[in-house]
Amino acid sequence: MEETVQNAHAGLVEKVAHYLREHIVMDHFQPGQRLPERTLALELQVSRTPLREALKILAAEGLVVISPNRGAVVAEVSAADMKEKAYVLSVLEQAAAELTCAVASDEDIAEFQALHYEMKAAFLRRDRQNYFRLNQDIHNRIVALSGNATLIDMHANLSRQLYRVRYLSNQKNDKWASAMEEHEAILAALEARDGKRVGHELRNHLGKTWIKYANGEAVTR
Amino acid sequence: MEETVQNAHAGLVEKVAHYLREHIVMDHFQPGQRLPERTLALELQVSRTPLREALKILAAEGLVVISPNRGAVVAEVSAADMKEKAYVLSVLEQAAAELTCAVASDEDIAEFQALHYEMKAAFLRRDRQNYFRLNQDIHNRIVALSGNATLIDMHANLSRQLYRVRYLSNQKNDKWASAMEEHEAILAALEARDGKRVGHELRNHLGKTWIKYANGEAVTR
DNA sequence: TGGAGCAGAATGGCATACCAAAAAAAACCT
DNA sequence: AGGTTTTTTTTGGTATGCCATTCTGCTCCA
Numbered sequence A, B: 001m002e003e004t005v006q007n008a009h010a011g012l013v014e015k016v017a018h019y020l021r022e023h024i025v026m027d028h029f030q031p032g033q034r035l036p037e038r039t040l041a042l043e044l045q046v047s048r049t050p051l052r053e054a055l056k057i058l059a060a061e062g063l064v065v066i067s068p069n070r071g072a073v074v075a076e077v078s079a080a081d082m083k084e085k086a087y088v089l090s091v092l093e094q095a096a097a098e099l100t101c102a103v104a105s106d107e108d109i110a111e112f113q114a115l116h117y118e119m120k121a122a123f124l125r126r127d128r129q130n131y132f133r134l135n136q137d138i139h140n141r142i143v144a145l146s147g148n149a150t151l152i153d154m155h156a157n158l159s160r161q162l163y164r165v166r167y168l169s170n171q172k173n174d175k176w177a178s179a180m181e182e183h184e185a186i187l188a189a190l191e192a193r194d195g196k197r198v199g200h201e202l203r204n205h206l207g208k209t210w211i212k213y214a215n216g217e218a219v220t221r
Numbered sequence C: 001t002g003g004a005g006c007a008g009a010a011t012g013g014c015a016t017a018c019c020a021a022a023a024a025a026a027a028c029c030t
Numbered sequence D: 001a002g003g004t005t006t007t008t009t010t011t012g013g014t015a016t017g018c019c020a021t022t023c024t025g026c027t028c029c030a
Helices: A012-025 A037-044 A048-061 A079-103 A106-124 A128-145 A149-171 A176-191 A195-216 B012-025 B037-044 B048-061 B079-103 B106-124 B128-145 B149-171 B176-191 B195-215
Strands: A064-067 A071-074 B064-067 B071-074
Touching (some): A012 A048, A037 A048, A048 A071, A048 A149, A048 B048, A079 A128, A079 A149, A079 A195, A079 B149, A106 A128, A106 A176, A128 A176, A128 A195, A149 A195, A149 B079, A149 B149, A176 A195, B012 B149, B037 B048, B048 B064, B048 B149, B079 B149, B128 B176, B149 B195, B176 B195
Antiparallel strands (some): A064 A071, B064 B071
16 A cells, blocks of 8 residues: 655656556556566566566556466456446445545535536536546545545555546446436535435445446456 | 465465564564564575565555665554554445345355354353454454455455454453444344344444554554 | 764665576477 | 477576665764
């Protein structure tokens, strides 16, 4: 865990790990694809040592799978896996929401409102790109405000693993309008600082999103 | 993540990681204690390479902290950290319980009953050791039956990190009787296959356990 | 006497070399 | 020609060495 703002000057393995994470998550590496150490090391202009260490980290995060004497492979993610992860994600967000409601300041709520209406603007303009970004932002902020570092880390981790799916889901979501409505409900509950309700709405919202994805099949090879 | 039954013959890093995990979790290494590569490698009779890789894994799991150019240190666990983790643990167990109730077979429930009454026997004999073991067993089994691998992994991970605290908490728990009562309630809800209720009782149960700990201060240096 | 500065020792970071296991390819036998 | 065995090549696992950074404690100066 720990999420030192990485990058910059810190260790090579962090950079490598960060690089690989991004590429896996953004789907530049296919699931199942092998990650041969020498080749990759050559490409990244680093030696095998930091690369190997980075791979161990990614394995611990569940993004790659390392088989003994067989090396690292980009983790296969079945629709079932995604559903599982999404479920846990929703559970975590629900829990975070309850905490957040208990501690959010007026300014925090105001910021949620601001983000929400920005997002609504993006929705009205059919600007999926910004809608997606703001949507993510709101969800992350709900978790961030919870103040529970463990929760935040785990959420961030899951969120990363679902990024790809979530992004694609956003692109072709035909029930966009209803998703927007659900967000209205979330905001309303936030304004009322009703933790249980926010949690419930969130869980409902996320559940729907993912069911939509799961049915539509997708991506995962 | 990933929890291949490891051990046995698999890679050296797995063995080293497993060894360190156990020792950290069992409190054989003090929080804050440095883990110098050369020294440790010498002790474990391995070279620095697999040790370093093992440390990266443990860092990803949150058991050690690695600072750039400064090496690995057993993660400090403040009472606040523990409370955070315990909270998330309770959230995960609650979620797992709901799933488990939905899928548990009659045999599964029977096994819960069996374990419960074994535990009750240990309680009546004031056998804290076995009480603890059975208690853990029940909680783990509830999660295991959920069928959600992500949830299971995350729970196992958190559970490890809390092992030390939980163990000590068990040793000096003066509200043992009420804890036992809570477990009665959990079993009853399980028998009724009332997911919501099991989840609620579990969350309540765990919450109390940890509050007891947090007040009593402890361990954490 | 106390603090700033400066060796020297300790330690982590990265690269490389060597070994063993597995996979691929080639040769051989039927 | 097909399949099996053997050899070669590839690839991951581990050890070690060198370099950079940090830490320690000593010296020297105010």
